[in-house]
Amino acid sequence: MSVIDTSTRRPVTVFMFTLALLVFGMVLLSKLGVSLLPDLSYPTLTIRTDYEGAAPVEIENLITKPIEETIGVVKNVRKITSVSRAGQSDVLLEFNWGTDMGFAGLEVREKLDILQLPLDISSPVLLRFNPSLDPVMRLSLSKKISESATNSSNFNQQSLIKLRRFAEEEIKKSLESLEGVAAVKISGGLEDEIQVMVDHEKMAQLGLSIQDISNKLRAENINLSGGRLEEGSQQFL
Numbered sequence: 001m002s003v004i005d006t007s008t009r010r011p012v013t014v015f016m017f018t019l020a021l022l023v024f025g026m027v028l029l030s031k032l033g034v035s036l037l038p039d040l041s042y043p044t045l046t047i048r049t050d051y052e053g054a055a056p057v058e059i060e061n062l063i064t065k066p067i068e069e070t071i072g073v074v075k076n077v078r079k080i081t082s083v084s085r086a087g088q089s090d091v092l093l094e095f096n097w098g099t100d101m102g103f104a105g106l107e108v109r110e111k112l113d114i115l116q117l118p119l120d121i122s123s124p125v126l127l128r129f130n131p132s133l134d135p136v137m138r139l140s141l142s143k144k145i146s147e148s149a150t151n152s153s154n155f156n157q158q159s160l161i162k163l164r165r166f167a168e169e170e171i172k173k174s175l176e177s178l179e180g181v182a183a184v185k186i187s188g189g190l191e192d193e194i195q196v197m198v199d200h201e202k203m204a205q206l207g208l209s210i211q212d213i214s215n216k217l218r219a220e221n222i223n224l225s226g227g228r229l230e231e232g233s234q235q236f237l
Contacts, residue, residue: 043095046127060084164189
């Protein structure tokens with residue numbers, strides 16, 4: 001006897017069974033938890049290494065690249081990305097879904113123990129990705145400009161520079177002081193820069209070339225971290 005024949009011969013039974021499933025589903029639905037940031041276990045690991053007083057270039061050459069070469073052979077690694085900043089290196093490992101992160105962490109730690117870093121560099125620390133660290137609010141900052149200034153590229157650049165500076169000096173500080181705000185990051189706009197304008201006629205008279213000026217500026221520009229100065233409870237960067 002097929003399901004269709006049974007449904008036709010016993011409609012009351014089928015109706016009661018369907019009604020029971022509906023009631024059971026509604027009861028379970030009311031008990032389901034709802035979370036803005038559910039507890040998800042992302043298959044990622046971050047290797048963070050601190051090196052006080054080092055410039056980004058030194059961080060890249062002394063820490064980031066050696067770590068990437070060492071952990072590149074770890075199983076189930078899908079992607080490796082890194083960020084080298086003054087005094088800190090972050091290497092992010094993305095694993096395939098379903099990877100046992102416990103064993104993956106042990107394997108990464110074994111590779112790091114073999115790695116020989118300079119003695120004055122702190123030991124790498126393994127961090128698990130937390131989705132609650134992702135930004136939950138994004139704000140956009142814009143400025144109204146008149147029609148006469150719309151076609152002025154110089155005005156647009158100055159406007160973007162001022163917006164960036166205002167966001168860093170005013171808005172960021174105000175948001176960071178709010179209760180519950182963990183961090184504020186700024187992106188976009190234009191940052192201040194120094195442009196060197198040369199006089200080609202005087203350069204020709206002095207027998208100088210653009211490369212000579214570039215080499216001189218590069219020699220005078222020391223790529224080092226500014227460091228920190230602590231005085232009592234105050235800290236100066």
